[in-house]
Amino acid sequence: MADFVKPNVPRFSVDVYQNEHLPEGAGEVNAIVTVTATGGGALGGAVAAPAPGQGPSAAVALMVDCSGSMEYPPAKMRNAREATAAAVDALRDGTRFAVIGGTHVAQEVYPGGGRLAVADAVTRGQAKQALRRLSAGGGTAIGTWLRLADRLLSAADVTIRHGILLTDGRNEHESPQDLQATLEACAGRFTCDARGVGTDWEVKEVTGIASALLGTADIVADPAGLAADFTRMMETAMGKEVAGVALRVWTPVGAAVRFLKQVAPTVEDLTARRTEAGPRVGDYPTGSWGDESRDYHLCVQVPPAGIGQEMLAARISPVVPQPDRSVRSLGGQGLVRAVWTDDLATSTSIDPRVAHYTGQAELAQAIQKGLDLRKAGDIDGATARLGRAVQLANASGNADTAKLLAKVVDVVDAATGTVRLKTKVAEADEMTLETRSTKTVRVKK
Structure with a gap:
């Protein structure tokens, strides 16, 4: 082809x-x-795939966690297979791609042999057939997944190189130093979106991967939402035009x-x-x-x-x-x-956009520090920081973050940042707030 x-x-x-x-x-x-x-797809959202023959050359590596914890509950592995299949369906014809199964080692699920497949109706069908054979078992060493992805992607003479990584657990089978060394080696070679499914993974690991590789990070607390999320990610990746x-x-x-600092759409x-x-x-x-x-x-x-x-x-x-x-x-x-x-x-007035984004950066810091203090048992410190976050979210019109904060604190007065920590907080709610803490709202025109 x-x-x-x-x-x-x-x-x-x-x-x-x-x-x-x-x-x-x-x-x-x-x-x-x-x-x-400007000059391609829809501004500011998932980009429609270019017409056949018009898209930039691209290569994508899909990394699926196949560690033992993906068996619990059993639907998690099934949802991961279905989500990866949905992402394969969203590949533009002609895109090079590979599927990697990740445990304490990285395995080529499809096409194998150190190669990339070229997306068309036949290879998509073969990839989905290979996905049905995926099973859970083993540990987690994410750095090995990323290094295999790098080897496969770097062999392709393409414009765009991108990875999508899904994990449900902590990176327990390699040291933080090993993962950091891998991220430094891969930075600038390909971009990567990272997703945590369920609530047994480490937020700072997943967001750190996405940050180092200039991709997005998010939580999919309910595995049933994976397919829709993977489809959106792949559509966005297919809309990239310059690397x-x-x-x-x-x-x-x-x-x-x-x-x-980048301050929108994320800090x-x-x-x-x-x-x-x-x-x-x-x-x-x-x-x-x-x-x-x-x-x-x-x-x-x-x-x-x-x-x-x-x-x-x-x-x-x-x-x-x-x-x-x-x-x-x-x-x-x-x-x-x-x-x-x-x-x-004249000299003491602050530009409205500078003021707005200074507040958005402070909002992200306040959430992250507040949640860290909460985990450490510092109730007063956590209350103060999360209260300040509520105040900043309210003042800037960041409604999405305000809703996430309201699941962690009881808001007494949003304008003054007066809050009380909730005694019981669902783990998924706390992890969602932490994962999405850097998402900002733009200045209203």
């Missing part, structure tokens, strides 16, 4: 929102940078990036992932893009200056770094400025 021809790469645009005015002597500039890619996108940030002499701190790309230039990886829009909070330290002075504090543009250290520009550029003024009203 012939490969699909590469479609037109999406056109990227960059918009900057900031209050560029600083008081005399100030040296910190904050801006929200909105990066938008390896980085945000290139230039700063002038004397200035430096304090931090760069993800990219600061430590910077790679130097030349004098005063750094690249921050963002993974694969389809038709979508994401927001970033850029904070730049600049040399303090006097009244009336102004400077270009940063220049930010989406690029695809090439192996030969050249770069492919994706279009669009945002400029962040600093102007020093003695107008107190």
Whole structure:
């Protein structure tokens, strides 16, 4: 079967929102940078698969937990098989793919032989036949699954490389250091969505995998919901059109990036992932893009200056770094400025978008810290942090997070953040709140 021809790469645009005015002597500039890619599927959601012959070349590895715990309850393994079959059905014709069974070792379920299959009606049927033979037994060593996925995906000469990983338990058969080393080895080579099914897995492990590999993480508390979730994930993966996108940030002499965080649709701190790309230039990886829009909070330290002075504090543009250290520009550029003024009203006002996303980042931190304190038995500390989270969710209109918080605390007054910890909380509710704590709402237009 012939490969699909590469479609037109999406056109990227960059918009900057900031209050560029600083008081005399100030040296910190904050801006929200909105990066938008257009030219393919539906903006902001699951993307419709391109017409035959029009999609980018892609390879996908599906990693299914087959450890012994997947037998309990028996429906869990059946649901996992059905969900993986649904994901296979959502593959675009011509996509390379493989199914991996994960225990304390990684096994090639389909097609085998260190190869990838090419999706069509025949190979989809064969893959689903192979899935019916999957059974549970053994331990859990997720790093081995990811390394096999990397070997299979890297053999394909394709534009998009993506993994989908499902686990129901903790990574008990390899050390955290081994898993971390695997994530570092795989970062930038493929993206990966991770899902925890049931309530016996470790949230920080699953979210850590997705974070390191620039994918999404979520909980599927009821295994019956797996098939719908896997279908959505695969449809989104099939809508990706350009891989390896980085945000290139230039700063002038004397200035430096304090931090760069993705703040929508989720909070993800990219600061430590910077790679130097030349004098005063750094690249921050963002993974694969389809038709979508994401927001970033850029904070730049600049040399303090006097009244009336102004400077270009940063220049930010989406690029695809090439192996030969050249770069492919994706279009669009945002400029962040600093102007020093003695107008107190102007220099002390905070841009509404900067204020909103600062609150959303604090909301995620408050939830995570509050749940950690709750687990540690610090009732007062947990109440204070989760109360602050309720207050921030209420103020920003983050209704989804507010609903999740209400399952963990009794809300007395949302506006002031007055809450009481619930004495009994369903484990699935607590894990859902923790897993989804970084999801944000965008500024209302």
